[in-house]
Amino acid sequence: MADKRKRRRVEHHDSDSDADTAHLTPKPLPFQKRLKSDSGILTSLKQFADSIRDPPASSSTTKKKPLTLADVSPSLSATCREVTDLSLSSVQSTIETLFLFLTKSILSGNGFSFTVPSRSSSNHIYIPELDRIVLKDKSSLRPFSSVSSVRKATITARILSLIHQLCIKSIHVTKRDLFYTDVKLFQDQTQSDAVLDDVSCLLGCTRSSLNVVASEKGIVVGRVIFSDNGDMIDCTKMGVGGKAIPPNIDRVGDLQSDALFILLVEKDAAFMRLAEDRFYNRFPCIIITAKGQPDVATRLFLRKLKSELKLPVLALVDSDPYGLKILSVYGCGSKNMSYDSANLTTPDIKWLGIRPSDLDKYKIPEQCRLPMSEQDIKTGKDLLEEDFVKKNHGWVQELELMVKTKQKAEIQALSSFGFQYLSEVYLPLKLQQQDWL
Amino acid sequence: MADKRKRRRVEHHDSDSDADTAHLTPKPLPFQKRLKSDSGILTSLKQFADSIRDPPASSSTTKKKPLTLADVSPSLSATCREVTDLSLSSVQSTIETLFLFLTKSILSGNGFSFTVPSRSSSNHIYIPELDRIVLKDKSSLRPFSSVSSVRKATITARILSLIHQLCIKSIHVTKRDLFYTDVKLFQDQTQSDAVLDDVSCLLGCTRSSLNVVASEKGIVVGRVIFSDNGDMIDCTKMGVGGKAIPPNIDRVGDLQSDALFILLVEKDAAFMRLAEDRFYNRFPCIIITAKGQPDVATRLFLRKLKSELKLPVLALVDSDPYGLKILSVYGCGSKNMSYDSANLTTPDIKWLGIRPSDLDKYKIPEQCRLPMSEQDIKTGKDLLEEDFVKKNHGWVQELELMVKTKQKAEIQALSSFGFQYLSEVYLPLKLQQQDWL
Numbered sequence: 075m076a077d078k079r080k081r082r083r084v085e086h087h088d089s090d091s092d093a094d095t096a097h098l099t100p101k102p103l104p105f106q107k108r109l110k111s112d113s114g115i116l117t118s119l120k121q122f123a124d125s126i127r128d129p130p131a132s133s134s135t136t137k138k139k140p141l142t143l144a145d146v147s148p149s150l151s152a153t154c155r156e157v158t159d160l161s162l163s164s165v166q167s168t169i170e171t172l173f174l175f176l177t178k179s180i181l182s183g184n185g186f187s188f189t190v191p192s193r194s195s196s197n198h199i200y201i202p203e204l205d206r207i208v209l210k211d212k213s214s215l216r217p218f219s220s221v222s223s224v225r226k227a228t229i230t231a232r233i234l235s236l237i238h239q240l241c242i243k244s245i246h247v248t249k250r251d252l253f254y255t256d257v258k259l260f261q262d263q264t265q266s267d268a269v270l271d272d273v274s275c276l277l278g279c280t281r282s283s284l285n286v287v288a289s290e291k292g293i294v295v296g297r298v299i300f301s302d303n304g305d306m307i308d309c310t311k312m313g314v315g316g317k318a319i320p321p322n323i324d325r326v327g328d329l330q331s332d333a334l335f336i337l338l339v340e341k342d343a344a345f346m347r348l349a350e351d352r353f354y355n356r357f358p359c360i361i362i363t364a365k366g367q368p369d370v371a372t373r374l375f376l377r378k379l380k381s382e383l384k385l386p387v388l389a390l391v392d393s394d395p396y397g398l399k400i401l402s403v404y405g406c407g408s409k410n411m412s413y414d415s416a417n418l419t420t421p422d423i424k425w426l427g428i429r430p431s432d433l434d435k436y437k438i439p440e441q442c443r444l445p446m447s448e449q450d451i452k453t454g455k456d457l458l459e460e461d462f463v464k465k466n467h468g469w470v471q472e473l474e475l476m477v478k479t480k481q482k483a484e485i486q487a488l489s490s491f492g493f494q495y496l497s498e499v500y501l502p503l504k505l506q507q508q509d510w511l
Numbered sequence: 512m513a514d515k516r517k518r519r520r521v522e523h524h525d526s527d528s529d530a531d532t533a534h535l536t537p538k539p540l541p542f543q544k545r546l547k548s549d550s551g552i553l554t555s556l557k558q559f560a561d562s563i564r565d566p567p568a569s570s571s572t573t574k575k576k577p578l579t580l581a582d583v584s585p586s587l588s589a590t591c592r593e594v595t596d597l598s599l600s601s602v603q604s605t606i607e608t609l610f611l612f613l614t615k616s617i618l619s620g621n622g623f624s625f626t627v628p629s630r631s632s633s634n635h636i637y638i639p640e641l642d643r644i645v646l647k648d649k650s651s652l653r654p655f656s657s658v659s660s661v662r663k664a665t666i667t668a669r670i671l672s673l674i675h676q677l678c679i680k681s682i683h684v685t686k687r688d689l690f691y692t693d694v695k696l697f698q699d700q701t702q703s704d705a706v707l708d709d710v711s712c713l714l715g716c717t718r719s720s721l722n723v724v725a726s727e728k729g730i731v732v733g734r735v736i737f738s739d740n741g742d743m744i745d746c747t748k749m750g751v752g753g754k755a756i757p758p759n760i761d762r763v764g765d766l767q768s769d770a771l772f773i774l775l776v777e778k779d780a781a782f783m784r785l786a787e788d789r790f791y792n793r794f795p796c797i798i799i800t801a802k803g804q805p806d807v808a809t810r811l812f813l814r815k816l817k818s819e820l821k822l823p824v825l826a827l828v829d830s831d832p833y834g835l836k837i838l839s840v841y842g843c844g845s846k847n848m849s850y851d852s853a854n855l856t857t858p859d860i861k862w863l864g865i866r867p868s869d870l871d872k873y874k875i876p877e878q879c880r881l882p883m884s885e886q887d888i889k890t891g892k893d894l895l896e897e898d899f900v901k902k903n904h905g906w907v908q909e910l911e912l913m914v915k916t917k918q919k920a921e922i923q924a925l926s927s928f929g930f931q932y933l934s935e936v937y938l939p940l941k942l943q944q945q946d947w948l
Contacts, residue, residue, distance in 0.1 A: 240930070246751070246787055247930045248780040254923040255930075258878035290730075290779065293755045302750020303787070313739020313757050314683070318730045320752030321783055342727065343685040346758055350683055350740070441695035486691040493677070493684045493692075 103491055104437055106499045108506075112356060115506045116334070119357065122508060123334040127384040142416075146203045154199065155191050155209045156416050159324075160279040166241035168277050169234050187217035188230050191275040191413065198412050200461040205422075206406045206415040209275070229269045230276075232259055237273065240285040246322045249286060271411070280417045282323055282374060292319035292364040292372030293345065296354035297333040298379065300326055309360065314349045319362070323374040329382045332358055336379055337501075338423065339363040340391040340400055344485045344496060351497040357505060360385070368403050370411075370418065376404060377420045387420060388510055390501075393428040394446070394482035395453040398463070398473065401425060406462045424510035425469060427500070430476040433483055436500065442487040446480045468511035540928055541874055543936045549793060552943045553771070556794065559945060560771040564821045579853075583640045591636065592628050592646045593853050596761075597716035603678035605714050606671050624654035625667050628712040628850065635849050637898040642859075643843045643852040646712070666706045667713075669696055674710065677722040683759045686723060708848070717854045719760055719811060729756035729801040729809030730782065733791035734770040735816065737763055746797065751786045756799070760811040766819045769795055773816055774938075775860065776800040777828040777837055781922045781933060788934040794942060797822070805840050807848075807855065813841060814857045824857060825947055827938075830865040831883070831919035832890040835900070835910065838862060843899040861947035862906060864937070867913040870920055873937065879924035883917045905948035 144151040160168070176186040191197075192212040200207050218227040236255060240247060249270065253263040260266040274281045293316035299308045303325040307317055320326055337359050339345045345363040348354070354361060360379060364372035380387055389404070391397030405423045407415035433443060446454070454477045463469050476482065488495045504510070581588040597605070613623040628634075629649040637644050655664040673692055677684060686707060690700040697703040711718045730753035735746045740762040744754055757763055774796050776782045782800040785791070791798060797816060801809035817824055826841070828834030842860045844852035870880060883891070891914045900906050913919065925932045941947070 243931070245930060246783070247926070248783065248923075250780050250921075250923050251784075251926045251930055254879055254921070254926040256878075257876075257927070287783070290752060290783075293727075302752055305748040305750045307748075307750065311742040311744075312754070313742045313744065314759055314762060315727060315739055315755040315757035317749070318752040318755045320750050322751055322787075325751060343687050346683070346685065346724070346727075347688070350759075439694075441693075442691055484687075484691070486685075486687050489684070489688045489691040490694070493682060493688055494680070 103495060103499055105503055109499065109502055110506055112502070115502060116357065118508065119334045119505055123386060126386045141204055143201070143204070143208065146201060150201070153211045154201075155211050155275065155413055157274055157278050157280050157413055159417060160277070160283045162241045162244060162283075162285065165277060165279055165283055166238060168279070169238045169241070172234070172277075185217065185219040186227075187215050187219075188227060188276065189213050190216050190230070190272045193271060193275065193413065195409060198409055200406070202461060202465055204416075205462065205465070206419050207409060207412040208415055209413040226269065229259060229265060230272065232256060233266065233269050233273050237284050237286070244285075246285045246287050248321075249288065252286060271413075275413045280414050281370070281411070282417075285322070285324075287321040288370045290319055290321040290371045291366075291369045292362060292375060293317065293342070294319055294360065294362045294375070295345075295349045296337075296360040297358045298329065298331040298360045298383075300330075301328040302326055310354065312349075314346060316345070316349055316361075319371050319375045321371045323371065323378060326375065326378060329379070331360060331379075331383050331385070333360045333383070333385060335359050336376070336383075336385050336387045337361045337426075338376065338387055338389040338404065339485075340389075340397060341365065341485055344390060347494070348497055348501075351494060353497050353501070357502070366400075368400060373404060373418045373420070377418065380420045387423045388426040389423050390426055390485060391428070392482070392484045393430050393433065393476065394484075395450055395457055395473075395476070397428075398425075398457055398469070399453070402457075402460070402462050425472070426504055426510045428483055428485055428487070429511070430472050430479065430481070433479075433481060436488075438483055438487050439490050442490045443481045443483050446476070446482050450482060451477055451480060466511065472511065540932060540936055542940055546936065546939055547943055549939070552939060553794065555945065556771045556942060560823060563823045578641055580638070580641070580645065583638060587638070590648045591638075592648055592712065592715075592850055594711055594715050594717050594850055596854060597714070597720045599678045599681060599720075599722065602714060602716055602720055603675060605716070606675045606678070609671070609714075622654065622656040623664075624652050624656075625664060625713065626650050627653050627667070627709045630708060630712065630850065632846060635846055637843070639898060639902055641853075642899065642902070643856050644846060644849040645852055646850040663706065666696060666702060667709065669693060670703065670706050670710050674721050674723070681722075683722045683724050685758075686725065689723060708850075712850045717851050718807070718848070719854075722759070722761075724758035725807045727756055727758040727808045728803075728806045729799060729812060730754065730779070731756055731797065731799045731812070732782075732786045733774075733797040734795045735766065735768040735797045735820075737767070738765040739763055747791065749786075751783060753782070753786055753798075756808050756812045758808045760808065760815060763812065763815060766816065768797060768816075768820050768822070770797045770820070770822060772796050773813070773820075773822050773824045774798045774863075775813065775824055775826040775841065776922075777826075777834060778802065778922055781827060784930070785934055785938075788931060790934050790938070794939070803837075805837060810841060810855045810857070814855065817857045824860045825863040826860050827863055827922060828865070829919070829921045830867050830870065830913065831921075832887055832894055832910075832913070834865075835862075835894055835906070836890070839894075839897070839899050862909070863941055863947045865920055865922055865924070866948070867909050867916065867918070870916075870918060873925075875920055875924050876927050879927045880918045880920050883913075883919050887919060888914055888917060903948065909948065 143154050179186045190213055192214055197210045197212045198207055199210055216223045216227045218224055236252060249267050253260050253266045270286060295309050295312050295316040297310055302320045309317055342363055342365045348361050389401050391400055401423060404420055407419045454473060457463050458473055488500055580591050580593060616623045627650055629651055634647045634649045635644055636647055653660045653664045655661055673689060686704050690697050690703045707723060732746050732749050732753040737744055739757045746754055779800055779802045785798050826838050828837055838860060841857055844856045891910060894900050895910055925937055
């Protein structure tokens with residue numbers, strides 16, 4: 075029965091299909107006639123994907139790839155703090171070493187104190203060469219013997235002991251679980267959450283190395299096979315629902331793919347459209363969405379896809395300041411977790427659409443555009459001051475256009491030309507024209 | 512690598528494991544010693560599952576199964592309105608018949624008018640025999656010729672025409688997509704959403720028959736295999752992340768399962784714990800969660816599982832009024848979609864935990880219990896007046912206890928005994944004692 079209902083792909087110059095949607099809008103599907111054959115588009119996409127995988131020596135992408143803080147400047151690596159993925163056994167032994175050190179300090183009559191890196195906003199810096207936000211090296215003492223810090227020092231010790239247990243048992247828990255192990259001490263979850271981030275910085279490892287995971291929101295379909303906790307998952311066989319992105323990235327491995335690009339989609343409605351139309355079978359790609367604001371699990375998953383498969387990442391977001399902000403969180407990280415930016419961010423994401431210039435270019439009807447609120451305009455102007463926007467001239471122009479026209483539009487605005495306009499015309503045309511920034 | 516990290520299951524009387532968690536709480540894991548062998552628990556679970564599948568002739572479950580409005584009372588079926596699943600072609604022909612009728616009315620000089628069932632709260636009734644809320648038969652005229660209803664009549668005609676297109680193309684869209692096809696007419700999404708529900712009632716079919724889907728939130732793992740849009744999905748091989756529940760239930764089929772029960776979990780943190788511990792391999796079951804408030808896709812999926820596999824459904828929710836409310840939405844439906852209650856609800860869900868009486872029974876530490884707010888207590892008292900609570904004496908007692916003690920607790924409160932207390936002790940003991948209501 076499922077087979078019978080399989081979508082008949084609308085042919086590009088099928089006059090029937092134009093007639094079908096003719097009562098949706100007075101005109102036939104705009105721009106559909108400009109589409110070349112799929113094979114032509116695929117050939118040029120393949121060239122593009124190859125150039126990402128094996129960049130010519132002179133290209134700037136080559137230089138960007140292996141850059142670390144130390145490459146940018148030796149002094150930077152001395153003054154900035156970054157964390158790395160550590161194995162469970164390394165986390166365990168680091169904690170044991172730390173407690174041994176603290177015990178010695180107590181036995182020698184000096185009490186004990188944690189040296190905790192500062193995560194305040196004044197301790198952040200954007201490194202253009204790395205294209206991400208990192209943490210500077212300011213840190214503060216958290217002595218047990220001081221009335222003002224005794225609680226926080228106790229919480230820190232407790233969190234470290236809980237993490238140590240997770241290492242021994244080799245299990246994952248959520249931040250909420252962690253909080254509930256000692257409600258009396260932590261009082262509310264923001265306190266245990268904050269100390270958890272402190273502990274990451276303190277141990278110099280990523281939060282996922284601590285086996286504390288955030289709840290998952292993301293889903294994936296398309297041309298990729300991977301293992302999740304030992305089970306092999308073929309994402310071309312995940313129906314319309316897709317595969318939920320695993321919360322614990324360290325159990326994801328064995329990636330195989332014949333995709334030419336990764337399509338990062340802001341919203342699940344667009345994701346569903348592409349999954350139902352099996353867009354990835356027409357243009358080999360991996361489609362992922364975090365259903366709005368990116369969560370840590372989806373960011374880690376995207377990073378892993380990109381770094382292991384070396385595929386271009388094309389982003390499809392709403393044409394509003396929040397769409398761009400979402401793009402920036404994937405690309406450069408959030409301030410809240412800047413100490414972990416090297417492990418959470420995916421460099422070089424291309425802004426495919428919906429871009430402010432697309433509204434006129436694709437003749438999005440006036441009534442599907444929304445006026446920007448005062449707050450929207452302010453957010454847009456603030457973004458224009460951000461380093462990660464400024465370094466991309468194309469993005470600046472688009473954002474300036476958005477703020478000037480005071481118009482925004484959602485991905486769904488394309489539905490005004492017919493429900494399948496996104497998968498049948500808009501995206502194929504974007505790919506054909508390599509129209510991304 | 513993933514293999515190496517596979518969880519070593521903690522043995523029940525392993526003194527090491529007690530020692531491991533000893534520093535979590537001063538006492539060893541409470542009640543662990545009361546656990547019988549897994550095989551003993553499995554035998555009694557199997558008997559219970561069989562009794563649900565083939566109930567003895569005298570049991571009340573037999574009578575409940577095939578009940579329809581007409582069974583309860585012939586007059587009820589005349590005065591209440593329910594919708595059924597219709598095939599795409601039936602929806603298409605129903606719309607065509609309706610428009611033919613309207614055209615004739617126009618040609619005969621009478622203009623046209625829709626007869627729309629009322630969905631206002633005064634038009635709702637709870638039928639104890641069916642254990643769900645249904646819609647009474649009040650309806651109102653929506654004439655095109657009246658100034659007060661011309662807009663709504665136009666919107667109704669437009670939505671019907673869009674649904675007709677979906678039938679022809681055999682594709683699914685979201686409510687948001689629908690809204691964006693004609694922003695000028697619909698003005699805001701609440702208007703197109705409301706008319707969509709009207710159209711369901713009008714055509715006498717479920718919303719999923721209209722191929723308009725809500726965004727998916729739910730995930731599933733465990734002992735079930737099903738097809739999603741033609742792809743076979745084995746939920747024992749979905750890692751920790753699980754399989755995203757498909758938004759379009761009509762593309763789900765070919766269910767196979769050797770599970771003994773369905774475990775309905777309120778929160779994804781608990782889901783993750785059970786998935787990582789592969790709880791379903793120790794006690795064969797299907798685990799699903801909607802991550803909070805149940806969405807339509809998860810409710811449809813649960814209903815399909817229950818009705819095709821005939822398995823008992825055990826619910827694990829927070830011990831607060833909202834936990835019970837979530838249970839009631841799965842069980843008896845929400846007022847908002849009462850016209851569709853027969854297709855959205857899953858009868859006879861058992862309340863496994865966390866129940867108010869569990870707090871003392873399992874000695875949940877005081878600091879992991881939370882005081883109920885005034886609003887919580889009011890919600891609890893309101894629930895005591897609801898028919899679906901009143902008909903289950905055990906639920907009334909539990910709820911009265913909650914309101915009396917003014918204490919609530921989340922599922923995570925069990926983490927205070929160790930992160931794996933839920934999967935290693937609490938749930939096995941509940942299953943052993945068949946402790947559900």
